[in-house]
Amino acid sequence: MELKIQNVNLELPENLQRHRTTGFSSSRVLVVRRGTPFRVTLQLAGRPFNPQTDSLRIKVMIGHLYVVLPVTFSKRELSSQWKAFIDPEDFNLWRPSFFITSPTSASVGNYTFQVSVFTQNSQRICALGKFTLLCNPWCSEDAVYIPFEDQRQEYVQSDSGLLFMGTCMNVVSRPWSFDQYEPSVLEACLNLLQISPQHQKNKRMDYMNRSNPVYISRVVSAMINCEDDRGVLKGNWSGDFKQGINPSMWTGSGDILEQWARSGFSPVKYGQCWVYAAVMCTVMRVLGIPCRVVTNFNSAHDTNENLVIEEYYSETGQKLNLSRDSIWNFHVWVECWMSRNDLGTGMDGWQVLDPTPQERSGGVFCCGPAPVKAIRNRRIDLFYDIPFVYAEVNADIHTIILSRAQSEVVSVSKDTERVGALICTKAIGLPRLQNITGDYKHVKSPTSTITSRTSTISDDSAFSRGKPKGVLVFLALDKSPIAGEPVSFFVKLVNKQSVAKMVKVHLNAQAKEYNHGPSDTFWEKHGVIELAPREVKVLHEQILPGQYEDVVGDDLINLAVVAVDPTSQDRVLASEEFNIAAPQLNIQIADEGSVMPNKEQTATVTFTNPFSHPVSGVLAVAGASLMHSKAYFRMLPLHPGGTVVQQITFTPSMLGNKMLQASLSLTNINVTVTGFKMVSVRSA
Known part of the structure; x- marks a missing residue:
């Protein structure tokens, strides 16, 4: 009787469990990780398999690339090449099983395989199967190997998390569903690679390069935004979201990826930085690359690459939109874990990737992977985009007060501490933040807690123009503001000289989006304060709920005070940007x-x-x-x-x-x- 293959059993329950991909079972696709064997069983008819006269051969294909594997009885695994073998201790002649093992550097993507049975009389019987291959952070020889199980559970398998927003003195935890196991998300993430410009331009080269997580991460970083391709999200910071959905309305990645795929890969409207980062985190976790979402509070966007951000104020404390540089109250990106053999030794581990379209990298709107270790050590000679990320966490701020006609600079001061004040991510296994500022920069006293900081601009001899300041001013909130309660703060004035002074005090509050300059003033107060020689005076002020509720909402407040010494015409400014904590459900x-x-x-x-x-x-x-x-x-x-x-x-x-x-x-x-x-x- 002739041998026939009735069925190819991909042994889904066993393989998904072995490869820790059980969550993808709803797709009914065999999803496996590179470097680990998976079992395939043949159901035969006609006659049993005869090991003496019959042989098996496997052809594995991705695109037009393929490899042909003889099925051996040796279980010895070579991590550098494809292998197929039979376990002789577990072999059924009517239902023969064999294992396929991919190399730890195999390309990520959708594969097909052909099983051929060759009989003694030269008969060839064939059957087909399919599988999806992902990176393997459980395998020590994979470039994305991360060594602890709790990290793998958090950064690869967890389908929910927290994004951190607001300000460093009043951090807001926003829940997010990464949705990597939801129906159609796996398919959307793999389609993202297929419709990338790299794949469309040269499919063969793209498939070959997909062995490298550095390459994959740059492709994904560019494809999350739609500025150069058929990417997932269209950004919008205008405040007008009538043509789409307000970024604050999204609660998870699944809806976004599903809408993108269902529309024929038209960009989803709209995203902002935390949406871009959260969707990229989903894609990377699906592909098997450990990923976490990171927030940088007081994030500098240095457009002229001089590591200096200029902020301008009027004499009455109103912030002016006069610079292309900006400080975002928070900015969100991702870190992915991988080895960096392209950079030599010492740069493995967490890498910054930022899909928010800010600056071009290699002609495309993407950013990274930039090793966090390189950012901390200012290795701006290495790939990719390290100077840009370094400025985001380390730039100095120069605060400039202009005359009433904005024609003359009347005061300049600098702050070297505000940028990158807090860099954090979700803690492993806990619904709270983990402070990782010390990973990015040399901090004076690293601590796991957040301390509120009075936002004063210190005097600096290099900017004092030879005029000693006779008056100092400090501004601080009494406590973190809460919606429905007054914003209480105090202003401290210090007369440093031994003569009495009549000081003009200007207070100004403006609403602002996290990444923009502030809008018009919604609250202000002006007055004259008498200071005795060497006197310190504290003013207590409040902004009532009825004064801020209609203009602030999800936005922030820029609060500033300018003290003017009429005798010397010295002007001293202190400012604070803060959010008002919304109520919780x-x-x-x-x-x-x-x-x-x-x-x-x-x-x-x-x-x-x-x-x-x-x-x-x-x-x-x-x-x-x-x-x-x-x-x-x-x-x-x-x-x-x-x-x-x-x-x-x-x-x-x-x-x-x-x-x-x-x-x-x-x-x-x-x-x-x-x-x-x-x-x-x-x-x-």
Whole structure:
């Protein structure tokens, strides 16, 4: 009887578990990691396999590249080449199994393989199979190997996390669902590589280069934005989002990647830095490259590469938009873990990649991978984009006060500490931040806690123009501002001389977006203060909720004070940029200890209105592997101090720690209120 192949069994449960890709099982595709064997079983008919007369050969293909492998009875694995072997201790003649092992430097992508059985009478029977190959951070010989299991769980397998925003003195934790196991996300991430300009220009070379995570990361960094290609996201910092979705409304990567793929790869509108970074984190984790989202508070955008950022103020403390350079209150990028054999020794580990389109790198809007170690040691001679990232965390700020006609510089001072004041990421296994500032720069006293800092501009002899300052001014908040409460702060004036002074004091508050200069003044106060010789006087001030609620919302406040000594015409400025903490949504699980797969659970979301006027909006609740799709609820007008409770149901589909998150977009005020609850899904 003739031998026939009835079926090719890809042994999905066994292989997905061995390769730690069980989360991708909904795609019904065999997803494996390079350097680790996976099993394939043939179901034969007609007659059994005869090891004495029959032989197996495998042809593995990606694009037009292929390799042909004889199936041997040797289990010896060579990490540098493809191999196929039979385990002689586990061999069934009617259902013969064999293993395929890729090299640890194999290219990432979608593969097909052809199984050929050659019989004694020269008969050839063939069958086809498919698999997706990813990088392998569990394999010590892979370029993305990361040595600790808790790191691999956090930076590769975790499908939820926190993004940090606001200011370094009032950090806002924003929940984000990376969604790498949601249906169609794996396919979208692999399509991203296929439609990249590199692949379209030279498919063969692109497939070959995909063995290298440095190459992959630059392709992905460019493809997350759409400035040079058919990338995922279109940026918008104008404040007008009528043609798309306000970046603050996104809660996860899955919706963005699905919309991009469904539209035929048209850019999704709109993204800003944290959205770009979070979506890139999803793509890198899907591809098997360890990745985490990083926030740099007081991030410099140095357009002329002189490591100096100029900020201009009027004599009455109003910040002026006169420089192309800027300080973003926060900027978000990603770090990916990989070895850097292209740079010699000492540059392995975390690499900065920034998909937000700011400056071109190699003619394309992408940034990195820049080794964090190189940034710390100012190795600006190395690849890629280290000078740009170095400036983001280390530039000096020169603060310039202009005369009333803006025709004359009347005061200049500098600050060497403000830029890169806090650099952080989510802590491993915990819903809080980890301070990694010391990884990027030499800090005087590295600490894991955040300390508030009075934003004063110190006098500097190099800028004093020979005129000793007779008056000093300091500005500080009493506490971190909270929505619905007054912003309380104090101004301290110091007379350094032994003569009395009548000092003019100008206070000015402006709303600003995190990456822009401020808008018009919404609160100001002016006066004259008498200071006795050597006197120190403290002024206590407040900005009431009714004065800031309609103009600030999700934006920040730039608060400045200018003290003018009329006798000497010296002007001294102190400033602070801060955010007002929005209220949080509270989420409670009815029976938290009994959450298990395929069992419906109940949760309640609670919101109390802290504002001085009624608010209404739309509540969205989502959870990767907890809910099949987002649930939406309309919230009717809620009076000040009022509370609303919304009950929701969800049914987990996977084991592990999952995030249930909610966001409330208020319609009559520019505020998005968020909340999250970590849910532990256990087996029965």
